[in-house]
Amino acid sequence: MFENLSDRLDSVFKKLKGHGTLNEKNIEEGLKQVRMALLEADVNYKVAKNVISDIKTRALGQEVMESLTPGQQVIKIVYDEFTRMMGSKHQALDLGTGSSGSIMLVGLQGSGKTTTAGKLGLYLRKQGRTPFLVPVDVYRPAAIDQLKKIGTQLDLPVFDSTPDMKPLKICQDAQIAAREQGCDTLVYDTAGRLHMDDTLMAELETLKKGVSPSEILLVADAMTGQDAVNIAGSFDQRLDLTGVVLTKMDGDARGGAALSIKAVTGKPLKFIGVGEKFTGLEPFHPDRMASKILGMGDTLSFIERAQEAVDEKEAKTLEKKLRQNAFTLEDFRDQMKTVRKMGSVKDILGMLPGMNKKQLKGLNIDEKEFVKIEAIINSMTPEEREKYAIIKASRKKRIAFGSGTTVQDVNKLLKSYTQSMKMIKKFNKGGMRSLKNMLPF
Structure with missing residues (x-):
């Protein structure tokens, strides 16, 4: 929803940070662009006018002019004023002090x-x-x-x-x-x-x-x-x-x-x-x-989603398997399910700080691939999930037929899984770094 606004603001802030020092002229030029970005985002005219006025007052103050990183200070001020404009903090439901x-x-x-x-x-x-x-x-x-x-x-x-x-x-x-x-x-x-x-x-x-x-x-x-x-x-x-x-x-x-x-x-x-x-x-x-x-980014929301989707006991069991290089295809499938519980992969990546907006825009992730992966692994026998190396040509045909996919799809999954196993063996640390390398795209 806020992609266009974010892109416009990103462009403004890059210009401000490009100045060695800031003065009233280049601050006003930058804030004019911020104001236009807010109006284009359909922000109420008076609200946009007031927030820009507040940002300008602070931006022309000592906290920016005497800062060693004036561009960063302006961004911090914009963040503060945007937060205040939207209500400062989350307002929880007030259902009274009684039982109902x-x-x-x-x-x-x-x-x-x-x-x-x-x-x-x-x-x-x-x-x-x-x-x-x-x-x-x-x-x-x-x-x-x-x-x-x-x-x-x-x-x-x-x-x-x-x-x-x-x-x-x-x-x-x-x-x-x-x-x-x-x-x-x-x-x-x-x-x-x-x-x-x-x-x-x-x-x-x-x-x-x-x-x-x-x-x-x-x-x-x-x-x-x-x-x-x-x-x-x-x-x-x-x-x-x-x-x-x-x-x-x-x-x-x-x-x-x-x-x-x-x-x-x-x-x-x-x-x-x-x-x-x-x-x-x-x-x-x-x-x-x-x-x-x-x-x-939105790291706190990312953590909350992860805590809601991941069972603590299962997470400890998975960590142990990762450390022992005992991560099976069944575990691979279960982690796909966990990722899906957290929402779309594009949304999840968008919560992480430092993610490039242009990369996210160009990132085309077919969520149906998760369904296909699950179907393929479900069509395997328990032994095949445990020992992927025994899956030869005849078994691949049977798995593809049983899952409604192709042998090429089965090969793609096995390749993704073996690459993940190599990365796990290399880093052997688990955590988010391993999780990122497990994603099949």
């Missing part, structure tokens, strides 16, 4: 509320809570069935509402049902409209008064740009939002909503939705986003 809490999701139709309800339920369960999904949209055809289907898919309890029920009655009955089932967090998936209207707002105000939710989160489509910011302002005036969830952050939008929403509305961006998988809901961290935009 509730979240009311609001927004227009098509913003992704129902899918976000499922994602949020999964996120809450990972946080140790017991969520209860509540379908409140009695107007949109199949909205209730959609959330029930999501609940079944994720093994999350869903209140059995019907289209003939009143929204407030649904919420009140759901509170009783949640207590009976031992659930501590209700997630209300409310109705939306194609556009803002008084009927929608009046109903939401009634629900707010009737259930007193701990959080009221606006779900908005990041692809709508500044419209998402305007929508947030309108909902906030009537409902006093506690936060915003931006969906489709992995799309082709320019990212202006994410950069502007806190500065314009005063309400924090709490989550971003990425991808169609229900695991694709991430807490929003302004500092990490600023770091990513400025090409510094």
Whole structure:
């Protein structure tokens, strides 16, 4: 989403660092380009104007002018101001001090509320809570069935509402049902409209008064740009939002909503939705986003994803195998699965500091190759996975036939595996360096 903005900023900073010393003229020229980059990224005009003014004030101060590395100091200032513009720090959900809490999701139709309800339920369960999904949209055809289907898919309890029920009655009955089932967090998936209207707002105000939710989160489509910011302002005036969830952050939008929403509305961006998988809901961290935009990577998010995907006991077992050069094709397959749990390989590499943006743009990784690798290894016998050297021509044909691939695909996998084994023997250290050499591309 922020590729164009990152490229523009990278070009500006290279020019600034190219100057031995900085003066008011070249700082102003650089900041003019930064301002244009923000506007092109669909950042709110007033927000862009204010942040550039703050950067300029600091950039012309002693911390830059008297620095031995003025170019680096300007980048640090831009990072600080971008972080502040987006809210300074992550704002976690506030579900109260008691044993129960509730979240009311609001927004227009098509913003992704129902899918976000499922994602949020999964996120809450990972946080140790017991969520209860509540379908409140009695107007949109199949909205209730959609959330029930999501609940079944994720093994999350869903209140059995019907289209003939009143929204407030649904919420009140759901509170009783949640207590009976031992659930501590209700997630209300409310109705939306194609556009803002008084009927929608009046109903939401009634629900707010009737259930007193701990959080009221606006779900908005990041692809709508500044419209998402305007929508947030309108909902906030009537409902006093506690936060915003931006969906489709992995799309082709320019990212202006994410950069502007806190500065314009005063309400924090709490989550971003990425991808169609229900695991694709991430807490929003302004500092990490600023770091990513400025090409510094997002190491903390990378570590969190790795910790979530990798079992500690399995990791220790793998390390032992690596040290003993006992890494089998079965282990190779399992590591492919672990990498896939962390997300797309391109996204993972993009989190690492120092990654070249142009290289990432030109990097064409077919995620289907992972599926093919898994199918090939699954078609092998346990002995073949343990002793790859016994896989000769006849066995390769059988494995290719069983996995729906070709002998060339089998050869490619075996070559990749043997190269990995050579690297493991050479370094024999495990860790990320070995993992990088295990990737089949």
